[in-house]
Amino acid sequence: VLIGCDGVRSMVAPWLGLLQPVHSGRSAVRSIGVFPDGHGFEHELQQVLGQGIRAGFLPLSDKEIFWFLTFKTPKE
Numbered sequence: 001v002l003i004g005c006d007g008v009r010s011m012v013a014p015w016l017g018l019l020q021p022v023h024s025g026r027s028a029v030r031s032i033g034v035f036p037d038g039h040g041f042e043h044e045l046q047q048v049l050g051q052g053i054r055a056g057f058l059p060l061s062d063k064e065i066f067w068f069l070t071f072k073t074p075k076e
Contacts, residue, residue: 023075030068038062 008018033039039059047056052072057065 023073025072025075026070027073028068028070030066032060033057033065033067035063035065039065041065 007013008021039062041057041059043059045056045058047054053069054071055067055069057067059065
């Protein structure tokens with residue numbers, strides 16, 4: 001069992017045969033928001049799209065929302 005969060009940059013990555021990451025042209029952020037008093041949203045996916053950005057949220061319960069943001073990133 002290997003526990004850690006260094007991924008392909010870890011010391012054991014070569015031993016596991018993991019390759020270096022490739023640039024996909026996109027980045028993302030996601031999380032869960034907790035609203036102790038409730039959020040009041042309907043239980044359906046809400047999205048906003050435009051100019052290389054996609055954002056949205058999906059209520060998981062009456063007090064939790066999964067949210068995300070993806071966007072295009074330039075290659076360095």
